[in-house]
Amino acid sequence: MNMLEVIQLPFFQRALIVGVLMGVTAALLGVFVVVRRMSFFTDAVAHASLTGVALALLVGINPIFGALAISIFVGLLVARLQQTGKQEVDTIIGVLFSTTLAAGVLLISLMKGYRGNLFQYLFGDIIAVSPVDVWVSLVLLAAVSVVLFFTFRSLTKIAVHEDMARVDGVRVGLLDSIFLVLLAAVVAVGLKVVGAILMSALMILPAATAQYIARSFRGMIIVSVLVAAISMVGGLFIAAAFSLPTGPTIVLAAAALFLLASMRGMLQLK
Amino acid sequence: MNDVVFTATNVSVQRSGIDVVQDISVTLHRGAVLAIVGPNGAGKTTFMKAMLNLIPSRGSITWARGIKIGYVPQKISISRSFPLTVREFFLLKSKKSFWFHKKENKNTWLDRVGGGHLADKKMSELSGGELQRVLIAYALQGDTDVLCLDEPSAGIDIGGGKTVYGLLSDLRTDHGKTIIIISHDLDVVFRYADEVLCIDKHQICHGRPASVLTAETIERMYGTHASLFSHNHEHHEHA
Numbered sequence: 001m002n003m004l005e006v007i008q009l010p011f012f013q014r015a016l017i018v019g020v021l022m023g024v025t026a027a028l029l030g031v032f033v034v035v036r037r038m039s040f041f042t043d044a045v046a047h048a049s050l051t052g053v054a055l056a057l058l059v060g061i062n063p064i065f066g067a068l069a070i071s072i073f074v075g076l077l078v079a080r081l082q083q084t085g086k087q088e089v090d091t092i093i094g095v096l097f098s099t100t101l102a103a104g105v106l107l108i109s110l111m112k113g114y115r116g117n118l119f120q121y122l123f124g125d126i127i128a129v130s131p132v133d134v135w136v137s138l139v140l141l142a143a144v145s146v147v148l149f150f151t152f153r154s155l156t157k158i159a160v161h162e163d164m165a166r167v168d169g170v171r172v173g174l175l176d177s178i179f180l181v182l183l184a185a186v187v188a189v190g191l192k193v194v195g196a197i198l199m200s201a202l203m204i205l206p207a208a209t210a211q212y213i214a215r216s217f218r219g220m221i222i223v224s225v226l227v228a229a230i231s232m233v234g235g236l237f238i239a240a241a242f243s244l245p246t247g248p249t250i251v252l253a254a255a256a257l258f259l260l261a262s263m264r265g266m267l268q269l270k
Numbered sequence: 271m272n273d274v275v276f277t278a279t280n281v282s283v284q285r286s287g288i289d290v291v292q293d294i295s296v297t298l299h300r301g302a303v304l305a306i307v308g309p310n311g312a313g314k315t316t317f318m319k320a321m322l323n324l325i326p327s328r329g330s331i332t333w334a335r336g337i338k339i340g341y342v343p344q345k346i347s348i349s350r351s352f353p354l355t356v357r358e359f360f361l362l363k364s365k366k367s368f369w370f371h372k373k374e375n376k377n378t379w380l381d382r383v384g385g386g387h388l389a390d391k392k393m394s395e396l397s398g399g400e401l402q403r404v405l406i407a408y409a410l411q412g413d414t415d416v417l418c419l420d421e422p423s424a425g426i427d428i429g430g431g432k433t434v435y436g437l438l439s440d441l442r443t444d445h446g447k448t449i450i451i452i453s454h455d456l457d458v459v460f461r462y463a464d465e466v467l468c469i470d471k472h473q474i475c476h477g478r479p480a481s482v483l484t485a486e487t488i489e490r491m492y493g494t495h496a497s498l499f500s501h502n503h504e505h506h507e508h509a
Contacts, residue, residue, distance in 0.1 A: 034351070159352065159354075160359065161346050208351075211351040211352075214353045216354070216355045216392075217354040217355070217358050219353065
């Protein structure tokens with residue numbers, strides 16, 4: 001089957017649409033994740049979602065809801081423990097990262113019978129997305145775009161300096177909570193695209209690539225969205241052409257763009 | 271000059287159950303420059319944060335109605351990989367579109383403080399002095415009445431520090447801004463401040479620098495090794 005035939009397959013078309021929609025959504029949030037140095041935090045939230053998936057499969061509810069609930073819980077717990085000021089944030093994240101992952105693996109071991117469904121949430125299977133997933137991705141992109149439209153300046157001010165933002169009247173706590181909920185929602189919905197293990201890459205790689213290229217923050221956002229869309233489409237076609245698993249191929253396509261951009265950055269330094 | 275813009279009465283701040291700032295009272299009038307001085311760990315930054323309602327405190331803090339405040343923190347570290355330009359930074363506080371805007375520097379605070387040429391530079395590429403200039407201009411944007419600065423010369427060279435203080439002096443005389451400044455440098459206090467608040471966890475003195483910064487108060491703040499000597503050419507006493 002050649003590429004022209006593949007592109008006409010409805011499931012591949014759905015995968016392309018969901019991939020680009022989710023890639024762009026993750027990239028938009030990823031820009032703020034990267035400039036606020038929250039990459040490790042995002043990784044922890046994404047891994048924690050696996051516990052939510054396992055828990056949901058055990059009790060028999062939609063795994064997306066389980067992932068969403070646990071991601072938000074872990075995010076809020078990190079924020080609460082950070083406020084106490086007793087531990088450095090990377091220590092708190094490190095502890096929760098391994099704890100939730102261990103809990104997830106333990107819960108998986110309690111499940112009886114075939115666990116193929118779970119594998120899909122671990123590494124993603126974008127080819128299996130349904131027409132409903134297309135609508136969910138579209139609604140999520142619209143929601144993230146609307147929220148970012150209204151909070152963009154405040155989120156950027158927070159990224160520069162939290163106290164300066166507060167003096168300017170920004171409600172940092174409220175915005176952090178909104179951002180966390182969006183982050184958890186993108187992680188939960190994005191599980192089908194690349195899976196819990198690789199989800200944070202979908203957010204971080206496009207923004208990290210854009211940092212090497214962009215001369216302004218506006219440029220970083222635009223380049224980040226383009227990188228996400230290109231790696232999604234490129235990754236899907238490469239996966240289809242060589243019969244490779246989609247999630248890792250998409251992430252490696254994004255990583256290749258990152259490598260190219262970083263080489264450009266290194267050449268500029270010389 | 272007599273309008274009161276800020277009053278703090280018996281302000282205390284606790285951290286882990288211990289008072290890090292205790293019973294500070296001060297009143298500030300419009301157009302005045304208040305310097306907050308004290309040794310390291312005296313609670314100067316903590317008190318300023320309490321004033322700005324950035325941390326919880328006890329006692330009473332009252333700002334005049336409608337007062338607009340600008341804040342320049344002591345340390346701001348912008349990641350080298352955060353490509354925010356100075357122009358974009360100012361657009362965050364402006365009503366102009368972030369995405370579609372004309373490249374215009376005239377009559378902006380950035381231009382007035384002599385930083386117009388920095389507009390297209392990345393924030394992370396600015397030198398210490400340039401960054402302070404940009405942060406002061408940003409704090410002033412939007413008809414700011416009171417400028418709060420936490421050690422604006424920290425981390426920049428002597429020349430840069432002098433430029434910053436010269437700029438603050440101009441802002442006070444030419445634009446009538448009220449300024450609250452934390453400084454380690456008593457020379458700066460004598461040169462630029464109308465009032466000084468000396469703290470070392472609790473209040474040691476408050477008043478005109480020439481009246482309250484005596485050998486005794488300096489010793490109470492900095493210990494017996496600190497003393498005053500005079501410069502004839504400045505007609506002031508310095509620590």
